[in-house]
Amino acid sequence: MSDIEWAAIRGLLPRAASRGRRRQCDSREVNNALRYLVRAGCGWRMLPKDSAPWQTVCGWFRQLMRRFLFHTLRDVVLMVDRELAGRQHCPSAGVIDSQTLKAPAASQRGYDAKKVAGRKRHIAADTDGRLLMMNLTSAGIADSTAAQAVLGAVKKRWPGVKHLFADGAYDRTPLMDKVTTPGFVVEVVRRQQRAGFAVLPQRWVVERTFGWMVRWRRLVRNYEQRADVSEAMIHIAMGSLFLRRIAHL
Structure with missing residues (x-):
């Protein structure tokens, strides 16, 4: 963590x-160790010897996770990054999608349509790919079912979001009935009837968000037993990504 990055978050x-x-x-050493842990994908006991003791890092991680501080830091740097990009700090549109990952140690896991055993990441991102909201479920949960929790959380945390893009998996009656509120629209982007691969408008943005996540080796698979721990790891990765981008502007 550079001096500019540390100066931006130390007050929080x-x-x-x-x-x-x-x-x-x-505290800076602890944050450096947590970022290394998620980036390298190593275990707690495999942290470098010149970093803080792994017991100390793990203890701080649990304390900050219970305070939802990783979630708060990610939201703060997200809004700053949007403003530096010339946008309003609160987005008005986003994209929702899901990603299934193998979760060998998860307390609850299931099988998706592709017979992959693990967990699903249901996320909402803004139109530039910044992570807005997330919900981790068993892989057996349908996208339209888990999206109801994501949409409810987006409305509370980001009230300015009025338009969401989604694929055909979200075109279900229970979900559409839930979002039928004045000024809020879920637009289903259909596949184009053409041969070969084609990038769908607006839909490719959320795929880039998933690509940013799996660049952090701890997020390639879901190694955590508890879903809240896995969410905290994702918040650390996304917050660090936005913070590094802000520091280099």
Whole structure:
């Protein structure tokens, strides 16, 4: 983490207590270790020797995860990145899609239509591919069913979003009935009747978001037993991606 990146987020991290035992490790070292963990895809005990002790890093990770701090940091840097790109900090449109990953250690997993055993990532991204909202479920859950939770969360967290693009898997009556609110539209982008591969308008953006995720080796598969831990790992990766982009502008 560069000095510019650290200066941008240090004010959002918990401050050291004025009483009690002093911190044995710097918060910047902990964040560097967490970023290394997700980027390299290693286990907790395989962190480099010159980083903070893995017990300390794991303890801080659980504490920050319970405070939803990784989620907050990702949202903050996302809004800053949008403003630097000349857009409003709150998006008005997005794209939804899902991705199935193998999850050998997951507490709950299922099979999708392609017979892949694992979990599904149901995400909503803005029209530039920035991750807005996410829901992790068993792979056996249909896209249209899990999307109801995603849409409800998007309406609460990003009230400016009024238009979402989706593929044919989301064209289901229960989902369409749920989103029938004034000013909110879910547009289903159909495949074009043509031979060979064709990039669908608006739909390719969310595929790039999935591509950004799997560049972090910890996210290539779902190694976590608990879904909330897996979500925190994704927030660390996406927050670090946006933060690095802001620092290099």
